[in-house]
Amino acid sequence: MESGGGCCGGGKKSKQTNNQNQMGLRTQNNLGITDPFARSRPQKSNSSQSSVIEAKVVLLGDSGVGKSSIAQRFCRGIFSDTHDVTIGGAYLQQTITLNNNTNAQSQQAVQESSQVKMHIWDTGGSEKFRSMVSLYYKDAAAAIICYDVSDEKSFNSVFYWINEMLNNNNNDSDNFVMALCGNKADLDAALKKISFQNASDVAKKHNMILAECSAKTGEGVQQMFKKIAEKIVLLKKMENGQQ
Numbered sequence: 001m002e003s004g005g006g007c008c009g010g011g012k013k014s015k016q017t018n019n020q021n022q023m024g025l026r027t028q029n030n031l032g033i034t035d036p037f038a039r040s041r042p043q044k045s046n047s048s049q050s051s052v053i054e055a056k057v058v059l060l061g062d063s064g065v066g067k068s069s070i071a072q073r074f075c076r077g078i079f080s081d082t083h084d085v086t087i088g089g090a091y092l093q094q095t096i097t098l099n100n101n102t103n104a105q106s107q108q109a110v111q112e113s114s115q116v117k118m119h120i121w122d123t124g125g126s127e128k129f130r131s132m133v134s135l136y137y138k139d140a141a142a143a144i145i146c147y148d149v150s151d152e153k154s155f156n157s158v159f160y161w162i163n164e165m166l167n168n169n170n171n172d173s174d175n176f177v178m179a180l181c182g183n184k185a186d187l188d189a190a191l192k193k194i195s196f197q198n199a200s201d202v203a204k205k206h207n208m209i210l211a212e213c214s215a216k217t218g219e220g221v222q223q224m225f226k227k228i229a230e231k232i233v234l235l236k237k238m239e240n241g242q243q
């Protein structure tokens with residue numbers, strides 16, 4: 001798998017600021033800032049096919065669970081110890097390339113790659129922004145519902161966010177991806193309040209991808225987005241009758 005692309009926005013944003021940041025970050029990429037997720041290109045195959053899928057992904061969860069940190073880690077490979085409360089939503093962008101070898105056994109191997117261009121909306125989790133956040137559910141291909149593994153209250157809120165997404169997204173619930181993300185997995189085991197098993201029960205019940213990750217260390221972040229991208233591609237194929 002290979003990923004690349006830039007991001008824009010983040011933090012407390014007006015629309016204008018987003019655009020300015022978008023340009024700024026693109027410039028940074030052009031200046032050659034290392035993409036932490038870049039991998040070597042796939043080997044050439046007999047033939048290749050590629051497609052680009054655009055997908056809106058929304059990050060939901062209580063204030064302070066680390067939604068902005070996850071987005072910043074995934075899109076820019078950075079982490080900050082500061083909690084800059086997100087007001088409304090901040091936009092970022094990242095592209096994941098998935099490579100699937102089809103007919104790998106045969107001599108006519110086809111290198112099929114799918115690019116998923118993720119338009120990521122990092123929303124503010126504070127109660128006072130909840131009416132604004134509902135604007136971001138619309139047309140989302142995926143929702144990442146986040147909690148802090150050391151904070152029981154944030155895990156209890158997961159049910160609120162699941163219901164919000166199911167009730168307000170205009171896609172059929174079988175047609176969008178939901179992920180449950182336990183962030184701050186780097187914290188000392190003694191601080192961990194939510195067991196993997198507990199989270200797994202909830203994830204199974206709601207047909208969600210489950211990931212424990214750390215925006216701080218980067219552990220599990222890329223893998224979670226990759227799983228989401230794979231499921232988005234799968235749903236798209238099913239929608240097109242290809243699966």
Ligand SMILES: Nc1nc2c(ncn2[C@@H]2O[C@H](COP(=O)(O)OP(=O)(O)OP(=O)(O)O)[C@@H](O)[C@H]2O)c(=O)[nH]1
Binds near residue numbers: 061065066068069217
């Ligand atoms: N130890 C640890 N701290 C983290 C991690 N992710 C985020 N934090 C810290 O948690 C605090 C809140 O992170 P944010 O990303 O701003 O939280 P948020 O969910 O975006 O919060 P709102 O914008 O208010 O909804 C910050 O001080 C981060 O540094 C993590 O993986 N591990």
Ligand SMILES: [Mg+2]
Binds near residue numbers: 067084085086124125
């Ligand atoms: Mg935030």
